Amino acid sequence: MAKPKSSLMDKIVSLCKRKGFVFQASEIYGGIGNTYDYGPLGVELLRKVREAWWNAMVTARPDVVGLDSAIIQNPKVWETSGHVGGFSDPMVDCKKCKGRFRADNLEHASCLEKPSKRPGECDGELTEAREFNLMFKTSVGPVEGTGSMAYLRPETAQGIFLNFKNVLESARMKPPFGIAQIGKSFRNEITPGNFVFRTREFEQGEMEFFVPPAEEKQWYDFWKNERFDWYKRHGITESKLRLRDHDKDELAHYSTACADVEYEYPFGWGELEGIACRTDFDLKRHSEASGTDLVYFDPQTKEKYTPFVIEPAGGINRMALTFLIDAYEEEQLEKDVRTVLHFHPLIAPTTVAVFPLVKKDGMPEKANEIVEMLRMARFTTDYDEKAAIGRRYRRQDEVGTPFCVTVDGDTLEGDVVTVRHRDSMEQEKVKISELVGYLHNAVMAWKR
Numbered sequence: 001m002a003k004p005k006s007s008l009m010d011k012i013v014s015l016c017k018r019k020g021f022v023f024q025a026s027e028i029y030g031g032i033g034n035t036y037d038y039g040p041l042g043v044e045l046l047r048k049v050r051e052a053w054w055n056a057m058v059t060a061r062p063d064v065v066g067l068d069s070a071i072i073q074n075p076k077v078w079e080t081s082g083h084v085g086g087f088s089d090p091m092v093d094c095k096k097c098k099g100r101f102r103a104d105n106l107e108h109a110s111c112l113e114k115p116s117k118r119p120g121e122c123d124g125e126l127t128e129a130r131e132f133n134l135m136f137k138t139s140v141g142p143v144e145g146t147g148s149m150a151y152l153r154p155e156t157a158q159g160i161f162l163n164f165k166n167v168l169e170s171a172r173m174k175p176p177f178g179i180a181q182i183g184k185s186f187r188n189e190i191t192p193g194n195f196v197f198r199t200r201e202f203e204q205g206e207m208e209f210f211v212p213p214a215e216e217k218q219w220y221d222f223w224k225n226e227r228f229d230w231y232k233r234h235g236i237t238e239s240k241l242r243l244r245d246h247d248k249d250e251l252a253h254y255s256t257a258c259a260d261v262e263y264e265y266p267f268g269w270g271e272l273e274g275i276a277c278r279t280d281f282d283l284k285r286h287s288e289a290s291g292t293d294l295v296y297f298d299p300q301t302k303e304k305y306t307p308f309v310i311e312p313a314g315g316i317n318r319m320a321l322t323f324l325i326d327a328y329e330e331e332q333l334e335k336d337v338r339t340v341l342h343f344h345p346l347i348a349p350t351t352v353a354v355f356p357l358v359k360k361d362g363m364p365e366k367a368n369e370i371v372e373m374l375r376m377a378r379f380t381t382d383y384d385e386k387a388a389i390g391r392r393y394r395r396q397d398e399v400g401t402p403f404c405v406t407v408d409g410d411t412l413e414g415d416v417v418t419v420r421h422r423d424s425m426e427q428e429k430v431k432i433s434e435l436v437g438y439l440h441n442a443v444m445a446w447k448r
């Protein structure tokens, strides 16, 4: 993998700050290692990614239900899941610059003093690799001590296993069925980096799909294809995506198969999402450790079994970053270059922007009526009356707004607006009474 020489990444980082997608956290105090805040457009982007994920994984499916489990669970959960004993990365320290690096990832790291060199290739000597647990510890209750020690969850999946029986019974589910969850996870990553690709606090979208053991392979293939296809359907360039099956020596000891959806980032291929066969490992471990039988009894066949699990697990922030990188284009036009984000309209932070052609003749008032109508129809809508119309189009292109609606003389005379499409820059006249339906269709029919 090449070093991140790309100026594309620098451009994305700068656009994110300038336009209000992502800011450095605690910036006025000098920041805190690789932690970020999301600004007005960033939260909309995350919300759209979350919604697109939830729609595909839960809303559109009769066999998947949702859950929101706690971030802080009983510490026994993490002992049982193996995270206390084994959720670690091998780590080396540089004796000279005092940098700490993942021993299995040195080719992507840079010496703190000489960033053009890899750790160990500079003058510094590296220590032997030591295991470093990635879980954040905290204490619960008024007294600090061993009895009050707890962890911030490093994944959302365990909360799902803990509630397997609750959901099975309350939602009257029957394998094959899934439980999905979106929520924050925390990992004390040794070498975070590449902007929001790897951070210590991040959001995950995970789904545990519980199946009869004999159906494991069939559902694993199904979810691999479905998750790969989801990225394509939402506009990611297909040639920059690949599914990579893990080799046997990469698999966790309990796992029978695992594949990553990978994307070709400016800094090389990287994992976007993993789809893993977790067998019955988690349910069995929690059954044994808690004394609660986490099994399924099929009333028809009278069979009792522990379901096998297929898990698609992705990072919402990493998805948002991928959508941003993939959407970015500096498009050479006849006279100049325009910066444009070709987001799928379902992912774009703002779906429609409305402009009055001029700031007089009742056009701002009419434009505001249209804004209200579009907001009522649940479109994320922006209003802009500042600067020449061409400049306003370009501003929206730069943040990926797929449709601009302009109120002009025709609107005042004939209730017709001009809809301008971000990608083709083509314009069409549309009756106000048909605008909501028109935009709905345009969102659904969009193709990269």
Ligand code: ATP
Residues within 6 Å of the ligand: 155, 187, 189, 196, 197, 198, 199, 200, 201, 202, 204, 271, 272, 273, 274, 313, 314, 315, 316, 317, 318, 319
């Ligand atoms: P990696 O190999 O990149 O550390 P992982 O294999 O440990 O990731 P999983 O535990 O499978 O990751 O987590 C599922 C998904 O959560 C990943 O595919 C990624 O999208 C996201 N993710 C994991 N760690 C981070 C992080 N530190 N920052 C942002 N997203 C993350």
